[in-house]
Amino acid sequence: MAVIRYAGRSFSVMEGESALEALLAADDEIPNHCRSGVCQSCVMQLVAGKIDPRAQKGLKDSWQAQGLFLACQCYPDQDLEIRLPAADRMRVGCLVTGHDKLSGGIVRLRLRPQSLFDYHPGQYVTLWRDSALGRNYSLASVPLLDGDELEFHIKRFSNGRLSSWLCDCVNIGDRIELQGPGGYCFYTGGDAGQDLLLAGTGTGLAPLYGILRDALQRGHTGQIHLYHGAVNADGLYLHEALQGLVATHQNLHYHPCALTKSPGRCNDIRVEDLDQLLRCERSGLQGWKVYLCGPDEFVKKQRRHCFLAGAGLKDIYADAFIDYSQSS
Ligand code: FES
Numbered sequence: 001m002a003v004i005r006y007a008g009r010s011f012s013v014m015e016g017e018s019a020l021e022a023l024l025a026a027d028d029e030i031p032n033h034c035r036s037g038v039c040q041s042c043v044m045q046l047v048a049g050k051i052d053p054r055a056q057k058g059l060k061d062s063w064q065a066q067g068l069f070l071a072c073q074c075y076p077d078q079d080l081e082i083r084l085p086a087a088d089r090m091r092v093g094c095l096v097t098g099h100d101k102l103s104g105g106i107v108r109l110r111l112r113p114q115s116l117f118d119y120h121p122g123q124y125v126t127l128w129r130d131s132a133l134g135r136n137y138s139l140a141s142v143p144l145l146d147g148d149e150l151e152f153h154i155k156r157f158s159n160g161r162l163s164s165w166l167c168d169c170v171n172i173g174d175r176i177e178l179q180g181p182g183g184y185c186f187y188t189g190g191d192a193g194q195d196l197l198l199a200g201t202g203t204g205l206a207p208l209y210g211i212l213r214d215a216l217q218r219g220h221t222g223q224i225h226l227y228h229g230a231v232n233a234d235g236l237y238l239h240e241a242l243q244g245l246v247a248t249h250q251n252l253h254y255h256p257c258a259l260t261k262s263p264g265r266c267n268d269i270r271v272e273d274l275d276q277l278l279r280c281e282r283s284g285l286q287g288w289k290v291y292l293c294g295p296d297e298f299v300k301k302q303r304r305h306c307f308l309a310g311a312g313l314k315d316i317y318a319d320a321f322i323d324y325s326q327s328s
Helices: 019-025 061-065 161-168 202-217 239-248 274-281 296-308
Strands: 002-006 009-013 043-048 068-070 080-083 091-101 106-113 124-128 134-138 150-155 175-182 196-201 224-230 252-258 289-295 316-321
Touching (some): 002 019, 009 019, 106 161, 134 150, 150 161, 150 202, 196 202, 196 296, 202 224, 202 316, 239 252, 296 316
Parallel strands (some): 002 080, 196 224, 196 289, 224 252
Antiparallel strands (some): 043 080, 091 106, 091 175
């Protein structure tokens, strides 16, 4: 008989009983639905111990890397400690170490956490102004390249309370709090020769920039196609930095595109809608891994397109943004 530690209590698991059944038998409210490994509503996270790989069958690589598993498919044969995902994320105090304006009105914010902070490039954290106002932002930094500094790309919305504060009021030397990380849109290694499609609009580039640099520094050898769309060329705010990466990595292909032509700007910028461009140029995605970041509508459309173009659902990672300008 194995014992599960969960939420400060111990639960005995009988032979042939799943972790979910053991927790539910003790009246604990664990989300669940199908109880047959299909709906994934019973996802939990391993803290200590070892689970049978069958409990992770069908989960994305990045979920598995975080120790997530299906409680209804987990039949423990040894003692485990488990929790609900993200149940214990604490706020971490950070020092503002960088605050500079990029093109397109984007601010690059750099923070140094005051305590140990582990994350995968491309995950998101919640940045807090005070106890009540917080918003999610994606991590563009890479621990092995950027040390203990975290990088965020902030677009200022005219009526966005947090984005205005981050862009206009925060200064180097200030202290702010973050909470996280969360999300499963990150590079997991695995097959280094697999082709990658990274596509995003606006500051959807932030997580993609982290994922891209993480893949490159970990020696990814497959072809990597990065598509970045913006309203105009100014919105392609890391154009030169990305061209620099292309110059040093033969397997990287950068496809910037804008909805409107900007006189005097580089002629390698396509004047086209990103959604249309991807439909035309990426019609065969069998065996590819795909990362989609940007507004919810863009992500939904492209997830469907990429699936129809042959990418497996398990290989499509997405980070959809909510437009806070409508609510704050
Ligand atoms: S309850 Fe549906 S996968 Fe576990």
